[in-house]
Amino acid sequence: RKEVEQDPGPFNVPEGATVAFNCTYSNSASQSFFWYRQDCRKEPKLLMSVYSSGNEDGRFTAQLNRASQYISLLIRDSKLSDSATYLCVVRDTGGFKTIFGAGTRLFVKA
Amino acid sequence: EAGVVQSPRYKIIEKKQPVAFWCNPISGHNTLYWYRQNLGQGPELLIRYENEEAVDDSQLPKDRFSAERLKGVDSTLKIQPAELGDSAVYLCASSLIGGMGTDTQYFGPGTRLTVL
Numbered sequence: 001r002k003e004v005e006q007d008p009g010p011f012n013v014p015e016g017a018t019v020a021f022n023c024t025y026s027n028s029a030s031q032s033f034f035w036y037r038q039d040c041r042k043e044p045k046l047l048m049s050v051y052s053s054g055n056e057d058g059r060f061t062a063q064l065n066r067a068s069q070y071i072s073l074l075i076r077d078s079k080l081s082d083s084a085t086y087l088c089v090v091r092d093t094g095g096f097k098t099i100f101g102a103g104t105r106l107f108v109k110a
Numbered sequence: 111e112a113g114v115v116q117s118p119r120y121k122i123i124e125k126k127q128p129v130a131f132w133c134n135p136i137s138g139h140n141t142l143y144w145y146r147q148n149l150g151q152g153p154e155l156l157i158r159y160e161n162e163e164a165v166d167d168s169q170l171p172k173d174r175f176s177a178e179r180l181k182g183v184d185s186t187l188k189i190q191p192a193e194l195g196d197s198a199v200y201l202c203a204s205s206l207i208g209g210m211g212t213d214t215q216y217f218g219p220g221t222r223l224t225v226l
Binding site for chain 1: 152215
């Protein structure tokens, strides 16, 4: 079993739709969680951190469920510019071991 | 503020040849990471430096890969000899580890290596 697992997609959604991605992790000692965005042939860029209480940044909402060991990303009112690969990132404490998921591809269509 | 700089951006070599990648992190960042990203996969950590010390190189194939971070700033990743399976994008990232141990990793544009 991979340490961090994501549905690779692709998710094909129309503009304005709401779409959600989940990511599961296997190490219960994981402490920090992030969503990164990666455009085609570009480097990953931090989209948002994921806090225990959940957090929202504009159209994006991230949530953490420690009991079930998954994090989620919700995108509301999808834009064409949201088309990208979304990478789930999990990090433990102490060793700062960082594990990236393989990513979920999103295509937003006009 | 300048971001993470990497060079070259692209490299095509024949198998068994050596290759080197260079990374200049964001000024003031004490932690530097080298990742390898294969097509359709997420980045996989090769090595992490805190200042000039390699604190995690468990995923670095030490028979052919080497890295250094002299003076705790720039870093070089080398492959010698390269194999066909080394074709990938090599990403460098840097971060500033704070007192609480939190950090955001900022990535460079990567070096796309093709081994023929």
